[in-house]
Amino acid sequence: MNFRSLAFRLAVGYALLLSATFALVGTGMYFALGHYVRSGLSDSLRRRSLQVQQILREAPPGVSDAQIADAIATRVAPEFNNRFVRITRAPATLVYRSGRPADHSFASASIAALAGPWPARSSARRVATPDGPVMVSATVTDTRSGRYLVELGASLEPIELVEDRLLGLLGLLLPVLVACAAGGGYLLVQRALRPVEQMSRTAEQISVQSLDARLPVVPTGDALQELSLSLNHMLGRLRDSVHSSRRFLADASHELRTPLTVVKGELQEIVRDAQCPASLRDRVGSTLEEVARLERLVAGLLVLSRLDAGDAQREWVDVQLGELAASTVEQMRLVAEDRGVELDATGLRPLTVRGDRGRLKQVIVNLLDNAIKFTPRGGTVTLRTEQQPRIAVLEVRDTGIGIPPDALPQVFERFFRADAARARDDAEGGAGLGLSIVHAICTAHGAEIDVDSAPGAGSRFRLRFPRPPSLPLAGSTHRSASLSAAPVAETPSAVAPIAPGRPTDGAQ
Numbered sequence: 001m002n003f004r005s006l007a008f009r010l011a012v013g014y015a016l017l018l019s020a021t022f023a024l025v026g027t028g029m030y031f032a033l034g035h036y037v038r039s040g041l042s043d044s045l046r047r048r049s050l051q052v053q054q055i056l057r058e059a060p061p062g063v064s065d066a067q068i069a070d071a072i073a074t075r076v077a078p079e080f081n082n083r084f085v086r087i088t089r090a091p092a093t094l095v096y097r098s099g100r101p102a103d104h105s106f107a108s109a110s111i112a113a114l115a116g117p118w119p120a121r122s123s124a125r126r127v128a129t130p131d132g133p134v135m136v137s138a139t140v141t142d143t144r145s146g147r148y149l150v151e152l153g154a155s156l157e158p159i160e161l162v163e164d165r166l167l168g169l170l171g172l173l174l175p176v177l178v179a180c181a182a183g184g185g186y187l188l189v190q191r192a193l194r195p196v197e198q199m200s201r202t203a204e205q206i207s208v209q210s211l212d213a214r215l216p217v218v219p220t221g222d223a224l225q226e227l228s229l230s231l232n233h234m235l236g237r238l239r240d241s242v243h244s245s246r247r248f249l250a251d252a253s254h255e256l257r258t259p260l261t262v263v264k265g266e267l268q269e270i271v272r273d274a275q276c277p278a279s280l281r282d283r284v285g286s287t288l289e290e291v292a293r294l295e296r297l298v299a300g301l302l303v304l305s306r307l308d309a310g311d312a313q314r315e316w317v318d319v320q321l322g323e324l325a326a327s328t329v330e331q332m333r334l335v336a337e338d339r340g341v342e343l344d345a346t347g348l349r350p351l352t353v354r355g356d357r358g359r360l361k362q363v364i365v366n367l368l369d370n371a372i373k374f375t376p377r378g379g380t381v382t383l384r385t386e387q388q389p390r391i392a393v394l395e396v397r398d399t400g401i402g403i404p405p406d407a408l409p410q411v412f413e414r415f416f417r418a419d420a421a422r423a424r425d426d427a428e429g430g431a432g433l434g435l436s437i438v439h440a441i442c443t444a445h446g447a448e449i450d451v452d453s454a455p456g457a458g459s460r461f462r463l464r465f466p467r468p469p470s471l472p473l474a475g476s477t478h479r480s481a482s483l484s485a486a487p488v489a490e491t492p493s494a495v496a497p498i499a500p501g502r503p504t505d506g507a508q
């Protein structure tokens with residue numbers, strides 16, 4: 001459980017508030033009930049006391065104590081009514097004391113006499129006896145036969161028992177109620193926050209590539225709905241601005257191509273002119289190299305802007321990646337030989353992926369180009385394919401100079417070059433867009449690319465393509481006859497290497 005979550009903190013706050021409320025209500029209820037039943041008992045004692053006082057007032061002067069006792073025993077019957085009656089004549093003569101009540105709830109003899117002076121007004125007190133507590137009311141009455149203290153009592157035990165039970169019940173119910181309320185509150189808050197979670201999940205998935213996606217709008221009519229609407233409007237504005245900057249980049253690179261071609265043509269004319277002095281020819285030659293670099297840069301930017309616009313998904317077909325790689329190797333073999341680098345394509349097997357053939361070829365060309373460029377004479381560049389159950393793997397490995405560890409995380413970033421001086425031929429020094437184009441094409445194809453490299457130990461670029469849904473899984477025992485008879489066998493063990501020297505692909 002996350003103790004810092006909003007749901008948890010709200011539930012704790014809610015539980016504390018509820019505990020305080022329940023404790024207040026419980027205590028109030030306990031004391032109110034005690035007060036109510038005690039005042040009921042003391043009222044009933046007062047009424048009986050009036051009856052006794054009346055007997056005393058009606059008694060003629062000189063009446064004997066026995067006659068008074070007789071009258072009380074007959075008319076009030078304290079033992080039968082489970083009451084205590086004691087009559088004391090001033091100053092301290094015990095006239096009458098009732099016996100043990102019928103329910104045996106207390107022993108009358110154990111109820112201590114009123115200590116101190118007699119009260120001016122009728123009052124009630126609690127007297128503890130060995131059998132249990134008793135409430136005793138005391139009233140002073142003046143009659144013709146003298147001054148009397150009339151004490152009436154009843155057991156408090158049933159009342160205190162009810163109070164104890166109530167206290168026990170409250171003590172038991174309070175934690176249960178608080179736990180239920182806190183748990184319920186936690187679940188309710190979590191439920192209330194579900195739309196927010198849904199919004200954040202959708203927001204997680206929104207990237208520059210999917211700016212058309214929108215957050216779910218929760219029809220709550222409150223701040224949450226307003227928030228989702230505002231965020232959606234913001235996403236709309238972001239999409240418009242990203243689209244317009246992509247359009248600008250695409251238009252700018254497109255527009256730059258024509259003047260560059262014209263400049264290049266003009267410069268080539270100057271170089272070809274026989275009357276051109278040698279010093280000028282040299283300077284124009286190096287300007288031409290810069291123009292060529294600029295051309296590559298503009299071409300790269302154009303490709304990237306088209307990929308950003310989702311161009312790669314337009315012409316998807318099943319592409320025989322193994323064959324495409326083999327033909328590309330053959331096309332680049334001359335360049336490699338020129339540089340004393342051997343190209344090894346014996347590890348290429350038939351392999352099908354779904355995608356844009358031209359773009360996939362560009363991936364292989366860029367990776368091969370880098371591998372050849374950064375591998376010293378006598379080195380080898382190896383291409384290999386591998387069919388795994390759910391993915392198709394293409395690997396380009398070289399024995400070149402490798403990439404420094406601190407540069408590895410950035411090699412797929414746009415305009416990143418680990419070190420321009422590392423290219424063997426400066427004219428070949430790229431603009432740092434080759435691998436970002438590879439990355440963008442892979443992303444568009446749902447493929448993952450990673451690189452393993454160490455300085456001096458060569459580099460390995462590994463591409464993992466998702467398997468086309470139209471093909472059965474490798475190793476499946478339910479291959480259809482037509483597929484198992486197809487020329488492109490997909491189980492690695494069953495495939496022969498692709499023969500070199502296949503017809504070249506013209507899609508470069």
Ligand code: ADP
Pocket residue numbers: 370371374398400401402403411416417418419420422429430431432433434435436459
């Ligand atoms: P560039 O067009 O400059 O080659 P890339 O995006 O293709 O740009 O590559 C970026 C950087 O990654 C290069 O400048 C180079 O330093 C490094 N790099 C790429 N591939 C390799 C490789 N096979 N061996 C060594 N370094 C490489």
